[in-house]
Amino acid sequence: MLVLALDTATPAVTAGVVELTADRAPRLLAERVTVNPKAHGELLTPHLREALAEAGHALADLDAIVCGSGPGPFTGLRVGLVTAAALGQALNRPVYPVPTPDAIALDALALPGAAGKALLVATDARRKEVYWAAYDAAGRRTAGPHVDRPADLAPKLPAVAVATGEGAELYADVLGLPVVGARYPSPASLVAAAAGELLAGARPAALTPLYLRRPDAVEPVGRKRVTKT
Numbered sequence: 001m002l003v004l005a006l007d008t009a010t011p012a013v014t015a016g017v018v019e020l021t022a023d024r025a026p027r028l029l030a031e032r033v034t035v036n037p038k039a040h041g042e043l044l045t046p047h048l049r050e051a052l053a054e055a056g057h058a059l060a061d062l063d064a065i066v067c068g069s070g071p072g073p074f075t076g077l078r079v080g081l082v083t084a085a086a087l088g089q090a091l092n093r094p095v096y097p098v099p100t101p102d103a104i105a106l107d108a109l110a111l112p113g114a115a116g117k118a119l120l121v122a123t124d125a126r127r128k129e130v131y132w133a134a135y136d137a138a139g140r141r142t143a144g145p146h147v148d149r150p151a152d153l154a155p156k157l158p159a160v161a162v163a164t165g166e167g168a169e170l171y172a173d174v175l176g177l178p179v180v181g182a183r184y185p186s187p188a189s190l191v192a193a194a195a196g197e198l199l200a201g202a203r204p205a206a207l208t209p210l211y212l213r214r215p216d217a218v219e220p221v222g223r224k225r226v227t228k229t
Contacts, residue, residue: 001063001198004052004087005187008044008080009072009100010123010166011037015047016187017055022199026191030054033184040079048083062093064198066190069097070210071131071145072123077209085207096194096204101133101145101165103185103193108164109139113180118142120160120177122150122167130167131212134158147212150174 001021007014016031032047052058067084070077081097088095101121108114108121116137122130125147133144134157142158150171163177172179197204 002057002061003064003066003191004048004062005066005190006080006084007068007100007185007190008040008076009068009070010184011035012184013040013043013047014185014187015044015051017051017057018187018191020191020195020198026188028188031187040076044079044083059091062091064093065095066098066194067095068100068185068190070100071212074211081207081209094204095207096197097207098190098193099145099210100185102141103189104165104182105135105139106189106192107186108180108182111180111182114162117161118159120163122163122165124167124170130171134160145210
């Protein structure tokens, strides 16, 4: 299978083309990743087109699309999900959502410092908070995803040995865990997280963003009164 992987749930604008077969791990053919939290809308489509061109394929060659479903900031996260949904509809291809921490966990567990250990994935949620999820040594999620202040995590966490993600780096002194360097999800890990569904041809879950909290912007509750003098 030829799979397009997208993620905009973190500051990294991620697009990649991945080959998936039943007898080996997902193989990355090409990727474009730029860390810029303000450029998801501008960069995602050029990134996916460039990755496809480097891989020697066109959009019509794709068998499926995988997209990180968050949690993440509202604006950035919507860019990836809307792009994936539009491509899926235009190409008549299935689109599989993947919780972004699941992919980061798979990347981290491939590193020497985390292999065989229970893991915390924490990404930056701004407002001095983190989006977090916990995983066992096999990469199975055991808690989350949730959003909390780092200092409030300890009583909520299952036993973990290491942490990863941008949030884990930012608040390493508060979390008190050794940190391994998987800050953002890779295209191959996004596909690996959905590999069972992809290979089985399963019907994708709803493409629902994991926001976890209300937006900063709210509708006005009253009209401003204007008086004449």
